[in-house]
Amino acid sequence: MSKLFPKCGKCKTSHFIAFLKHAHYVCSKCGYHLRLDALTRIKMICDKKSFQFFDENMKSRDPLHFPNYEDRIKELMETTKLNEAVVTGTCKIKGLTTTFGVMDPRFMMASMGSVVGEKITRMLEYSADNHLPAILIISSGGARMQEGIFSLMQMAKTSAAVKRLNDKGLPLFTVLTDPTTGGVTASFAMLGDVILAESDALIGFAGPRVIAQTIGQNMPHGFQRSEFLLAHGMLDMLVERRQMRSVLATLLKIHSMRAYTGSAEV
């Protein structure tokens, strides 16, 4: 991919990087929302210099000694300058403090292994302990099969952490971007109190190829895309990328106070 003229991931049109950046990395030709690395997301959403990183040094341990896994991780650490597929921390958005996590699709399609699960869990626990809301910008190919059962268990671990956050009366907002699939969709992604999505993102449990193989027929038009999920009741809102910061700020603001405190529940 040319760094100066990156291609749209859908229609393959090349765009001058400065224009693309101005357009929030949305293709002016086909409207496709280009996949973004974690730091770009942070820049687009968080208040300047407000981001404080958590657990930057946490790394995978290849618990199964899975063929080629260790090498692949090392390689990705070099190319992405990240240690794993999720960046977590705290930040402010229009002055409102929140914990904030972003998955980075360059890192093994941001599949969830032990590190992704642990970092997200710690972030949610930090929110619960410090009375903060939580935001997760999600993209993921699902579970990281190279970590086998440890990967699967991250689904239970992160879901339990969302429950504990909610039980303290605090919200999780999730933003689903292209692609959000597998074990990540089937855990924290679908557990947002409010679930936002970018348009035309692939969102689902099973991958389209697997489904096609199973049922032996083609998918209906728009199947597993954001608009389809919205129509089927799975999403709260589609949000344009350039509105994302502003919508998240409004969500934080609305959830920043409890109007009714008479409840003995919390």
Place this chain on the structure above:
Amino acid sequence: MSKLFPKCGKCKTSHFIAFLKHAHYVCSKCGYHLRLDALTRIKMICDKKSFQFFDENMKSRDPLHFPNYEDRIKELMETTKLNEAVVTGTCKIKGLTTTFGVMDPRFMMASMGSVVGEKITRMLEYSADNHLPAILIISSGGARMQEGIFSLMQMAKTSAAVKRLNDKGLPLFTVLTDPTTGGVTASFAMLGDVILAESDALIGFAGPRVIAQTIGQNMPHGFQRSEFLLAHGMLDMLVERRQMRSVLATLLKIHSMRAYTGSAEV
């Protein structure tokens, strides 16, 4: 209807009353479960002489001065020897104590006015106060329009009473019989912790005629019948009439103790 040779409500075959009684009023020809009056139900399910009546003297007051309503009620009180469309009380089933209510379809198709709502609410409150489970044998044409808005409000009143019962850790078991429709289905009938039904009973919210008028087409085969509702996830079990007493006794037995009491919730 001949008292000695009553007709099946579906296939119209006449049966000798003694045989029919022996067959639990199930047509030997077509399997239809004949509609039963409240006292027959009590005899079929409750331990002999265990039934203690609640609120036998409660009567309607015609709050809207609705045309012909008062006369109709008087007439029905004479023919049915009941004061209203539901009989409530306590009883034992195989030795286990429960509150127990039965609707009587002879009384204005057991539609729910103020008395039906009040008697059922009192029965549920009695259960909650005395730590008893509750059973309701239901048949009903729905709301009693002659009582207008008072009829509608019985839905809210009874549903709230089920909630209070449940909040005390006590169950409601409902048995849906032919027909169970309208505002009764859309309140306590569908709120059973376990919902049983007799086979081939009409169960639904809107009446089939209303639906046919609205959509201008015929109903699919078996639409709104027990088997259809079971397949659509709305019922726990179909129970043969002659098994009903035994199944209810088992439900009471299983719910008669809390195996786990570590919960701070209750």
Place this chain on the structure above:
Amino acid sequence: MQDTKQEKATDIVRLARHTKRPTTLDYIKFIINDFLELHGDRRYGDDPAIVGGIGFLKDIPVTIIGHQKGKNVKENVRRNFGMAHPEGYRKALRLMEEAERFGRPVINFIDTPGAYPGIGAEERGQAEAIAYNLYKMSSLAVPIISIITGEGGSGGALALGVADRVYMLSDTIYSVISPEGCASILWRDSAKTDDAAEALKLTAKDLLEFKIIDGIINEPAGGAQKDHENMARRIKTTLLSALSELLSLDCRTLLNRRYDRYRRMGKFTED
């Protein structure tokens, strides 16, 4: 309703159904700041016949939900004339449970001919959806205020109507069955619709007298459809005044009063 003349029930039925009346989204536009519409029941679908979302009423974060009719035929087809399917009630309940979790009061606008009587609605448990809303709303641990802004049609209205305060606009109706349905079932004669409207006692005045509702919000001269903004302002005033009372109640008191509110409804004798 003009107090100077005694309108007939059948006229009020007509006014309550006036196609130019403000809809839920109209009211939201006037009275809620920072509104975000939220969609879906997270189970099956997003029912356009019910809308809901969050925002600020003055400076109070609220969840606001309502039946949504269309402004024209096309939109009405999409909105199914405000007749919800089970997924509509389940969306409403989902939003109310979110409201409970975050201590937001709930405001419901009711304007529906009734729950949709169709095959899919029955298949997916129309009765269960309504019943479960009544059950859950009876103890939802935040204040709930419901306002009938047009037609309050039967169980489909009540499914948004279990509340701490229920108000009706002056030219609206709230009834266990439509006058047409009543005439057709009881007298098998649709010509008797006017009689049924009268007999059912379904006007705001009737229901206030019966103590089923807590107050009537008067419509501006000529009806709500003549001045949406003015009507919205009157609603906002009522909401703020009711909320200032309700928000000060502790939870047990709130829920006991809500229970008692419905507990006492019904007329019978015990001699």
Place this chain on the structure above:
Amino acid sequence: MQDTKQEKATDIVRLARHTKRPTTLDYIKFIINDFLELHGDRRYGDDPAIVGGIGFLKDIPVTIIGHQKGKNVKENVRRNFGMAHPEGYRKALRLMEEAERFGRPVINFIDTPGAYPGIGAEERGQAEAIAYNLYKMSSLAVPIISIITGEGGSGGALALGVADRVYMLSDTIYSVISPEGCASILWRDSAKTDDAAEALKLTAKDLLEFKIIDGIINEPAGGAQKDHENMARRIKTTLLSALSELLSLDCRTLLNRRYDRYRRMGKFTED
């Protein structure tokens, strides 16, 4: 598993999928008295791929739920080979929430290739259904015990597998992906299925070593399929012993331990 020889992962995969293994309903027949099967999610359907109900384990009232495979092709088609749709997971959760309300411990039998990957399943929220089960089960206020009785396939298995104790029968597997799927995705070569089975570390022995499960229930000679009743008896013994511990815990301890059970799973460094 015979401890005397070291079986290959791929052999255990084959045994775990043996068509004559006892199913959930077989086990229930042997270990539960007064069993009543309960149906439906009360929202959309009754999924035959998951069964559930109530009854007595010895003298303890329990809720028992499990994937259900068929005994022959016809029944397997009806049961969808134990691959549940969202309504299956929602039925399971409904029954678990009932169990919580009435203080009944929950026993789950897991035997599924995975959640069904189909159009309807996606449309009705397969991901949401699984996620919501994980979320709710993590704090369900009664003891939960899960037993893998055959195939523990990915999220579709885990959706019944968040528990206070998790056991595997000796010839069963539990994995994030099937060996076939792994070989096909990773190496685009289904001939490498055996390698994938080995690499995934999916046997009971592996998982016990990883401390993902709490114990292995040995199968009778020749495997569970050889003697259903014997296998059922072994399971019953394990359940009774686990329950006698769990039932004595207060709720806070129970739930904190359950949280910690999953909290500590994962391997990473922080240098």
